[in-house]
Amino acid sequence: MAKNKIIVVGGGLSGLMATLKICEAGGEVDLFSYCPVKRSHSLCAQGGINACMDTKGEHDSIYEHFDDTVYGGDFLADQLAVKGMVEAAPKLIKMFDRMGVPFTRTPEGVLDLRNFGGQKNKRTCFAGSTTGQQLLYALDEQVRRWEVKGGVTKYEFWEFIKIIKNKDGICRGIVAQSMNSMEIKAFPADVVILATGGPGQVFGRCTASTICNGSAVSAVYQQGAAIGNPEFIQIHPTAIPGSDKNRLMSEACRGEGGRVWVYKDGKPWYFLEEMYPAYGNLVPRDVASRAIFKVCDHMHLGINNERRVYLDLSHIPADYLERKLGGIIEIYTEFVGKDPRKVPMEIFPSVHYSMGGIYVDRKHFTTIPGLMASGECDHQYHGANRLGANSLLSAAYSGTVSGPEAMKYCKEGKQGVALTDAELEAARQEVQAEYDKIRQMNGPENAHKLHQEMGDIMYDYVSIERDNNGLDKCLVELKKILKRWDNIGLTDHGNWANQEAMFVRQLRNMILYAMAITKAARCRDESRGAHAKIVLKSDYDAMTAEQKEKLVGVENIKFAADGRGHDADDELVFFKRDDSRFMKTTVINYDPATEEPIVKYEEFEHSLIKARPRNYAVAKKE
Amino acid sequence: MAEQKKTVTFIIERQDSPTSAPYTQEFEIPYRPALNVVASLMEIQKNPVTKDGKKVAPVTWECNCLEKVCGACMMVINGKARQACCALIDELEQPIHLAPARTFPVIRDLLIDRSVMFESLKRVQAWVEVDGTWEVKDAPIQNPYTATTAYEISHCMTCGCCLEACPNVGPQSDFIGASPSVQAYLFNLHPLGKFDKEKRLNALMGKGGITGCGNSQNCVEVCPKNIKLTTYLAQLNRDVNKQALKNIFNK
Numbered sequence: 001m002a003k004n005k006i007i008v009v010g011g012g013l014s015g016l017m018a019t020l021k022i023c024e025a026g027g028e029v030d031l032f033s034y035c036p037v038k039r040s041h042s043l044c045a046q047g048g049i050n051a052c053m054d055t056k057g058e059h060d061s062i063y064e065h066f067d068d069t070v071y072g073g074d075f076l077a078d079q080l081a082v083k084g085m086v087e088a089a090p091k092l093i094k095m096f097d098r099m100g101v102p103f104t105r106t107p108e109g110v111l112d113l114r115n116f117g118g119q120k121n122k123r124t125c126f127a128g129s130t131t132g133q134q135l136l137y138a139l140d141e142q143v144r145r146w147e148v149k150g151g152v153t154k155y156e157f158w159e160f161i162k163i164i165k166n167k168d169g170i171c172r173g174i175v176a177q178s179m180n181s182m183e184i185k186a187f188p189a190d191v192v193i194l195a196t197g198g199p200g201q202v203f204g205r206c207t208a209s210t211i212c213n214g215s216a217v218s219a220v221y222q223q224g225a226a227i228g229n230p231e232f233i234q235i236h237p238t239a240i241p242g243s244d245k246n247r248l249m250s251e252a253c254r255g256e257g258g259r260v261w262v263y264k265d266g267k268p269w270y271f272l273e274e275m276y277p278a279y280g281n282l283v284p285r286d287v288a289s290r291a292i293f294k295v296c297d298h299m300h301l302g303i304n305n306e307r308r309v310y311l312d313l314s315h316i317p318a319d320y321l322e323r324k325l326g327g328i329i330e331i332y333t334e335f336v337g338k339d340p341r342k343v344p345m346e347i348f349p350s351v352h353y354s355m356g357g358i359y360v361d362r363k364h365f366t367t368i369p370g371l372m373a374s375g376e377c378d379h380q381y382h383g384a385n386r387l388g389a390n391s392l393l394s395a396a397y398s399g400t401v402s403g404p405e406a407m408k409y410c411k412e413g414k415q416g417v418a419l420t421d422a423e424l425e426a427a428r429q430e431v432q433a434e435y436d437k438i439r440q441m442n443g444p445e446n447a448h449k450l451h452q453e454m455g456d457i458m459y460d461y462v463s464i465e466r467d468n469n470g471l472d473k474c475l476v477e478l479k480k481i482l483k484r485w486d487n488i489g490l491t492d493h494g495n496w497a498n499q500e501a502m503f504v505r506q507l508r509n510m511i512l513y514a515m516a517i518t519k520a521a522r523c524r525d526e527s528r529g530a531h532a533k534i535v536l537k538s539d540y541d542a543m544t545a546e547q548k549e550k551l552v553g554v555e556n557i558k559f560a561a562d563g564r565g566h567d568a569d570d571e572l573v574f575f576k577r578d579d580s581r582f583m584k585t586t587v588i589n590y591d592p593a594t595e596e597p598i599v600k601y602e603e604f605e606h607s608l609i610k611a612r613p614r615n616y617a618v619a620k621k622e
Numbered sequence: 623m624a625e626q627k628k629t630v631t632f633i634i635e636r637q638d639s640p641t642s643a644p645y646t647q648e649f650e651i652p653y654r655p656a657l658n659v660v661a662s663l664m665e666i667q668k669n670p671v672t673k674d675g676k677k678v679a680p681v682t683w684e685c686n687c688l689e690k691v692c693g694a695c696m697m698v699i700n701g702k703a704r705q706a707c708c709a710l711i712d713e714l715e716q717p718i719h720l721a722p723a724r725t726f727p728v729i730r731d732l733l734i735d736r737s738v739m740f741e742s743l744k745r746v747q748a749w750v751e752v753d754g755t756w757e758v759k760d761a762p763i764q765n766p767y768t769a770t771t772a773y774e775i776s777h778c779m780t781c782g783c784c785l786e787a788c789p790n791v792g793p794q795s796d797f798i799g800a801s802p803s804v805q806a807y808l809f810n811l812h813p814l815g816k817f818d819k820e821k822r823l824n825a826l827m828g829k830g831g832i833t834g835c836g837n838s839q840n841c842v843e844v845c846p847k848n849i850k851l852t853t854y855l856a857q858l859n860r861d862v863n864k865q866a867l868k869n870i871f872n873k
Contacts, residue, residue: 020755035684036740038780039692097761100750100812102773109763127773133691134776141749148744156737180729209686243654244661244707245688327777331689334708335656400755448668491670492679496639497730499682500667 003028004410006403007174007189009160009216011037013132013392014375015195016139017399018406023151025407030187031143032155032176034211038140041197041209042395045132046328047252048114048124049096049392051089055106056113060121062086067609069390071620072118072284073355073383074529075583075611076229078604081362081380085397092396093125099138103127104324114324115255116388118284120620124389129250129327132392139396159502160216163192163223163371164427170416171370173424175431180497184432186424190415191370191406194220195399198354198376202514203463204455206351207239207248217358217377218509221516226367227588227597228379229356230513231520232530234386235464236352237288238311238345240336246350247335249311250328251388253345254281256321259312260292261344262301268310271295276616283616286385286530289349293464296348298572303346310344349464353391355382355530356520359587364402370415372406374398379585384529438504439495443487447504450488454481454507454514462518465572467534469563471522478518482511482595512590516597520586523599526551526578533575535565551575579611628653630662630711631673634681635721636731644728648673648717649681659706659720660685660695683732690846693779696786697732698723703786705846706732723786736782742802743780746825750815762813775808775854777847784841784851790834797834800841800851807854810861823865832862 004027008015011033019029033040054060065086070077097103097111104112104126113122127134146152157179164173164186173188199214200206221227237260238253239246254260259281261268273280275291283291292309296302302309313321313329318341321329332340358366358373360380366373374395381394409415419427461474485508492500527533535552537559543551554573557565565573584601591598629650637644650673651665663681670680685695688707695706698721700714711718726734752758778801785791785799806822809815826832832855841851 017755024754024756035686035692035694036736036780038740039686039694041686041692043691043779044687044689091757094757094759094761095752095755098750098752098758098814100772100809100815102769102776104773105764105766105769107766109766109769127776130691130777133779134773137776141743142752142755144740144744145747145749145751209692210688211686242656242661244658244664247689327691334690335658335710337710446668448664452668491677494638494679497682497733500680 010195012040012042013395018403021403043133046250048126077383215506218513228359232355234353239350312344374402631717693781748805787840796830
């Protein structure tokens, strides 16, 4: 009997994990990636991976990990999915350990654990401050072993362009393009799994790699796959601002005792410790980012009144820092030229991670039959905010679900009829025609400049503090950018390793995904996790008395000239979380006629832990 | 000082295809603080015009993470093989010369084909032969000191600096280079990985193996991750020799 052929697109942690599971179940994998899979973005994860190992005498429990994740995600994550993940976590760590991941160890040789944001117990396994790199390498090695054994064929430096559906609408293959020869080819398969990572590049400067552009996600969105919760974009509080990228300074800095401060009245002010006494510097990322933003933009207390605050490690012994945080200290020293062992680092929040993504069920099937998604590109596990060190976990875990489920789907014969040669060729020709058109573009716009403009707009309107005026404006601007895309001119008209032509195609996908993020944010009139919305006069006037009471909860609200609401202490007024209206998953579908997103809301599983207010100023109550 | 450096000049060695002849072009871009070579190449992408005002195709190169972890952007900068993302303009003499690492086949401009390194990782069986991804039992406890050495070597990002700098890697010799060789040493340290130590040592005998190392010590000079490559190559050489003797006596 012929083996089942699964196409996996993306060779980060999730794609490689799925690949291994498929090989072990007797399937064959065609593995597609922009780059050698060993260079995938998972390797940028620094601080660690959460799992309840309970080896520090803290009586940590899987339930506690479960609750922290759901609470940290502001009650928007599917609780059964999260439960599955946290239960599997300790087993995954043991697997990685057997594979040779050089985890940092205690003097007696067992895995060390560290603190991380939004969790009171030590629960984070780590390999110095390069945990993602080490986990990715372990899976890369195991996949290479399967490559030798014959289960895996790698297509590195091949770009996924789109899926191909059979006559019944079932996904049965993809079209991809070689990034060197520019050859466009159609590949048939029984199932396709996308594991293509996050869309950070939609924001221009971010902590993500240049390859994390969300283009593949947008491509299948345009082909009918629904997107879930795209408005939830995590802003990491501590990154080194840069013009080419914002370089992440791991949350492990704070986990290992780093303190965040600015000068106030001539003295260091440890504002996180003062605002959130229970968690201090270890509040979750959305909370820390908003606090830093407030201190810099509203209180004007940033270093030299610029958008920067101190992240201080200089009080921690140098040899301890070297052992626990060596990798990131090297990054800071190398790129900034100052030694964090001696002087406080200067940091500011940056776009970092997308909680949302392709809408999937708990088995990681998308709304298109035969198409699956796993890893950061899916919408599962993190709700409205991801806890630090849960991303490596969700990436690896989702691969252990999507891979076996793909095989099960094949065994049950759900894949329908295969594509005919004519269908494969038709799909190839369609992509070829689109590509040929791009190569002939000769307008006045430069694609890279347009990308930068889009990133700036997204940062201005859809980042830490959002309001409905800004979001409306952003949608208008994005539509203008989409129009200007038609006027791009290529400077490279060659047909060999033409990176510019590929980028132009990706950019269009990015613009359409940016519209989905923005529209979702516009429609969600509440604040939850990473999505924080300021109340405008127009919002307030449209509310019923009950809504005013519930959503704003402020008496004597005053509105500034820009329409933004302020309370008696002159603090901005945000919408409150509104469980009655918005404890639902945002589901976005693409409207091919208008190229615009259509927003609806779906119920999700949240019956295990009852929603309660999220407040990190006090210790969490269950 | 920054006042004087209003612009940055690059002389870039370009090549349109694997078989075409190389040529150089000069570019000038505006200076800004903390600029690095990748950020400069991105500037050229936004306005691909040479210093003489000629419109050209943007320079092709490979990069991903921009924080010296992925290994993609290795190229020869002012004569030295290194990662372009952390090559800060302030620390480089101008004009800055960029060239592809010609130890590897050039695809286009600064973009090179390093697949040979990944093939070498197959040769030395750079993995642990786990039974599967399923749960087996607790993983063995490891000596924390050995684990620290493993962690150091495990930073190797297969960038190829050590191969580019090595006088023994190239058409004149089959030596697979320091990076993949030392990966064999890494897996021989692991409590489960060491079960296949003999296979890895045997793989490093013969053509392209450890005897190809001429001990020029260039690799350790250029390693962006400061891995003590020569130390581990020396230990590996000893292990391979021991294994060779053992093979003779066991015949």
